[in-house]
Amino acid sequence: EVQLVESGGGLVQPGGSLRLSCAASGFTLFSNWMHWVRQAPGKGLVWVSRINRDGTDANYADSVKGRFTISRDNAKNTLYLQMNSLRAEDTAVYYCARGCDGDCHGIDHWGQGTLVTVSS
Amino acid sequence: QSALTQPASVSGSPGQSITISCSGTSSDFGGYNYVSWFRQHPGKAPKLVIYDVSHRPSGVSDRFSGSKSGNTASLTISGLQAEDEADYFCFSFTTSNTHVFGGGTKLTVL
Numbered sequence A: 001e002v003q004l005v006e007s008g009g010g011l012v013q014p015g016g017s018l019r020l021s022c023a024a025s026g027f028t029l030f031s032n033w034m035h036w037v038r039q040a041p042g043k044g045l046v047w048v049s050r051i052n053r054d055g056t057d058a059n060y061a062d063s064v065k066g067r068f069t070i071s072r073d074n075a076k077n078t079l080y081l082q083m084n085s086l087r088a089e090d091t092a093v094y095y096c097a098r099g100c101d102g103d104c105h106g107i108d109h110w111g112q113g114t115l116v117t118v119s120s
Numbered sequence B: 001q002s003a004l005t006q007p008a009s010v011s012g013s014p015g016q017s018i019t020i021s022c023s024g025t026s027s028d029f030g031g032y033n034y035v036s037w038f039r040q041h042p043g044k045a046p047k048l049v050i051y052d053v054s055h056r057p058s059g060v061s062d063r064f065s066g067s068k069s070g071n072t073a074s075l076t077i078s079g080l081q082a083e084d085e086a087d088y089f090c091f092s093f094t095t096s097n098t099h100v101f102g103g104g105t106k107l108t109v110l
Helices: none
Strands: A003-007 A010-012 A020-024 A036-039 A045-051 A058-060 A070-072 A078-083 A092-099 A107-110 A114-118 B009-012 B016-025 B037-041 B047-050 B064-069 B072-077 B086-093 B097-101 B104-107
Touching: A003 A092, A020 A036, A020 A114, A036 A070, A036 A078, A036 A107, A045 A070, A045 A078, A045 B086, A045 B097, A058 A070, A058 B064, A070 B072, A107 B009, A107 B047, A107 B097, B009 B016, B016 B037, B016 B104, B037 B064, B037 B072, B072 B086
Parallel strands: A010 A114, B009 B104
Antiparallel strands: A003 A020, A020 A078, A036 A045, A036 A092, A045 A058, A070 A078, A092 A107, A092 A114, B016 B072, B037 B047, B037 B086, B064 B072, B086 B097, B086 B104
């Protein structure tokens, strides 16, 4: 069974940094692209970033480009999101999500999310 | 990177069918058939119900179907059930090698 477990969320002041982790199990992390998606309280889903299988290529939403960095350690089956220069509008539940297997293009599995609150 | 456009809400009675639209620009859809749909119950993680416009993942009811015409994708749920009451989001791959979600649609089963 595919499982994705996020950690590292919490309260951080504006301008601060936080690193999220996502522990993957039930599949070989190297086999899939991986994504981060966020959802502000009471709002919709927003795609944040994705990274290719070996970590050599990544894409970002304009709202986080230059501030967030996605990375992965396939040997540790772990995905990361380094978040710098955090703003109040970054407050959200952050989901780790697996890129689809096979002929599917997109996301097929999600973690339960970790809450990041940016506030003074 | 504006969100794809979805109606804020739709409703239907048990047994009826509803359709949720998802519209964007040609750049939003990238010329590909890479549109997915997710269902999200309150406080829960999203769940994939349709991928690549019209394909159902294993275990998803055949009451769910998808289509796309031009720059508008659609999700149809037939034989509405109480458990279908949830938020629904479309998701697409763009020409910028990024992804974008729709703003979400709240489905109410009357």
